[in-house]
Amino acid sequence: MNRRLAACCVVSLGLVVISGCGAGTTHEPSGQGAAASHSADEGVEHATIDGNISAGIVEQGPSVLVFVFDASPANPTPLDPVGVAVVGKDGRFSVPNLPSGRLIVAFMQDMANDGALDPGDPRAVLPDTQGMLQLHDGDHATVSDIQIDFAGSKVLAATINVTRAAGEPTPTPDQGSGVGDRVSGN
Numbered sequence: 001m002n003r004r005l006a007a008c009c010v011v012s013l014g015l016v017v018i019s020g021c022g023a024g025t026t027h028e029p030s031g032q033g034a035a036a037s038h039s040a041d042e043g044v045e046h047a048t049i050d051g052n053i054s055a056g057i058v059e060q061g062p063s064v065l066v067f068v069f070d071a072s073p074a075n076p077t078p079l080d081p082v083g084v085a086v087v088g089k090d091g092r093f094s095v096p097n098l099p100s101g102r103l104i105v106a107f108m109q110d111m112a113n114d115g116a117l118d119p120g121d122p123r124a125v126l127p128d129t130q131g132m133l134q135l136h137d138g139d140h141a142t143v144s145d146i147q148i149d150f151a152g153s154k155v156l157a158a159t160i161n162v163t164r165a166a167g168e169p170t171p172t173p174d175q176g177s178g179v180g181d182r183v184s185g186n
Contacts, residue, residue, distance in 0.1 A: 049095045053091040064086070067083070
């Protein structure tokens with residue numbers, strides 16, 4: 001299952017072209033995905049994913065882009081990202097206004113710093129074996145201490161913490177959510 005999701009993200013990254021990348025910039029996806037439907041929802045706080053990369057980026061190196069995909073079965077366009085951001089040189093990023101659903105986070109190192117996926121641009125997918133990134137409106141996921149091995153095309157480690165919207169119960173680890181657990185790549 002993880003290989004299938006990773007393959008979908010790699011294919012998806014091959015279809016995405018982002019223009020005007022700058023440090024700390026958040027981009028609205030251009031596809032017909034679920035994020036486009038959220039723009040009309042006035043007053044609704046959608047899900048957010050933010051975090052920091054602690055290893056795998058070089059301060060004077062190429063830009064790193066973060067892509068979020070909606071892998072929910074009901075999404076008619078799973079290959080279109082629902083959110084995109086540029087990782088700041090300090091390693092921090094934020095991808096707001098995400099739809100409810102099963103979200104996948106992928107990273108791409110933009111070797112040409114042109115905002116486009118070029119042949120040879122390294123990429124890695126964040127493993128979420130616990131299903132922690134099944135988010136709903138108002139949820140806030142923080143992915144911290146991300147360690148990426150772009151040469152090996154994988155996320156080596158990360159910690160995912162989710163703050164659920166007010167009034168919604170937070171699953172406990174014994175229910176299989178893994179809230180606050182450290183996740184590791186293969």
